[in-house]
Amino acid sequence: MSQSCVRREELDFFNFPEGFPPRRWDFGWIRVECGEGRVYPNYALANLYAKLGLHRYNWLEGTNFELDSLMKFSMRGAASPYYMTLVARLPSTGFQQIFQVLVEEEDLGILDLTCTISRPQGTESSKESTPFLRPHSTYQDRLLDWTESVIPWPSSEIAFSDTKRFYMLNESELQCDWISLYVELAICTSHRWITARDFSKFDLEIVQVAIESLDDKEPPSLKSEAAVIYIAYKDLAKARTCEPYHYQAVVRRVINQSTGTLSIQGDCWIAEEAATAASTASKKGSQKLKRRLGVPKLWRLSSPRWYQTYKNRVLRSSPTS
DSSP states (O other), X not given: OOGGGOOGGGOOTTSOOTTOOSEETTTTEEEEEOOTTOOOXXXXXXXXXXXXXXXXXXXXXXXXXXXXXXXXXXXXXXXXXXEEEEEXXXXXXXOEEEEEEEEEEOSSSSEEEEXXXXXXXXXXXXXXXXXXXXXXXXXXXXXXXXXXXXXXXXXXXXXXXXXXXXXXXXXXXXXXXXXHHHHHHHHHHHOTTOOHHXXXXXXXXXXXXXXXXXXXXXXXXXTOSEEEEEEEEEEHHHHTTTSOOEEEEEEEXXXXXXXXXXXXXXXXXXXXXXXXXXXXXXXXXXXXXXXXXXXXXXXXXXXXXXXXXXXXXXXXXOTTO
């Protein structure tokens, strides 16, 4: 079929017709071919979105597929849907399966995503027949103002001690792959310029996770489908460069069983106590240095005249002089 004869409503965004150009500006779509060694735009986001699609499928179907490689995806500029084709595998057997995944960005600069399609290629679920419709439920699939407001973190007085309200994950449960996935998504959606090289240097340690159920009829648990997840973690790469490395993330997750829709919203930031401690330590370190050098205004040492004066004074006061 000639590309000039293709109408927008006839396009299959998972499989563009043969000869369709990588960039078709009148349609507003960019088609990206991936593969080993290839450099392509939005590397970190595309791979994390592919993992999010598999997370949705595993949750709904009770499987354990992992991302093997991303084959191709289609996207638009700004906040965009991502139509992705990928290879997934079962780690227990090595079995590989081609999947199709659709993840929609609802907003830019913050974690706000909806995944409506994740399926083996060639199959279609009745839950995925109308992916852009979000039917009414007992709680909203998305809260339109949730990510724009101040994201709540329980006060130190509460400290997740209310066991009816919060479920604290034990040490083995902290290893759940979707926890680190949520954190990586929160980081990369708010820092979209992260490159493949930057992404490969991620070194995160999950310290504490608490889950709060949004469904009053269901107690919080690891399997809560409508929940707010509080995550405390360390960025060990930043710790090695003496930057603040204690972080917090809050993610709201809703899985609608009737439609199969997965929605997540959230953000991450430097933990307030850690930032305050780092600032205090920096000030104390500066004050100690000033006392040791005997110079109340360190910037003066950048002047050759002041530096020579300081040097002569030190030499005069030296016990060996």
